Every structure is written in C-alpha cells, then in structure tokens.
Amino acid sequence: MQRHGVKVHTRSFIVMVHVPTVASTVPTRLGVTVTRKVGNAVQRNRIKRVVREVFRRNRDLFPPADVVFVAKRDAAAVLGYDEVLRQVKGASRALSRAGEKAAERARQRAEAETA
Secondary structure, three states: OOOOOEEEEOOOEEEEEEOOOOHHHOOOEEEEEOOOOOOOHHHHHHHHHHHHHHHHHOHHHOOOOEEEEEEOOOHHHHOOHHHHHHHHHHOHHHHHHHHHHHHHHHHHHHHHHHO
C-alpha cells in the first residue's frame, strides 16, 4: 500500500488509495489506522467508527479500490460524522484522480509481471 498506493491529504487524515492488479474482482474496501499518538482508546475507536460509517453511507464518494485512512494527530479534536463527511466530500475529486492513477500503476505492474 505504501509503495504502490496514491496518497491524498485532508485536514485530519492521510487517505491512501491502492488498486490491486486483479481490480475487477475486488470491491471497494476500507482500512482505518489510528495510532496511539491520537488520543486515548475511546477517541481512537470513535474515529474508526465514524470513518466506517461515512464509508458505509457514502460509497459513491470512494473509487473502486482499497482505501486506507490514517488519522493525523489532530483527528480526535475535530472529529464528528459531519466533519469527516465534509473532508471526504472535499477530497472526492482528488480521491477519484488517485483511484485512476492507482489503476494505471496496477496496469503497469501487471504488464511488467507478464513481460
């Protein structure tokens, strides 16, 4: 993910988008990472729940790829459903471009493996 993914930054998250080489068979998947540097356990779990709920209700905002949210340190301070949704909507164009770029990288990797 780190090597082949494309990163999109929002105020509270780094969003990584990765398209596996067999993208046609894999649905959009979500991963959420919140390190111990971000608040206490209650705050970290709330961040994960809110991000999952935004993803569940708004799948059309995400590209058909693997999407991983990595919370930044200030994520716990500004977090709420509306704020996360606002950040995702604000980054939706960048996410779709990242999905296209990740898909192109996946095609190049697949061609390199067969060559």
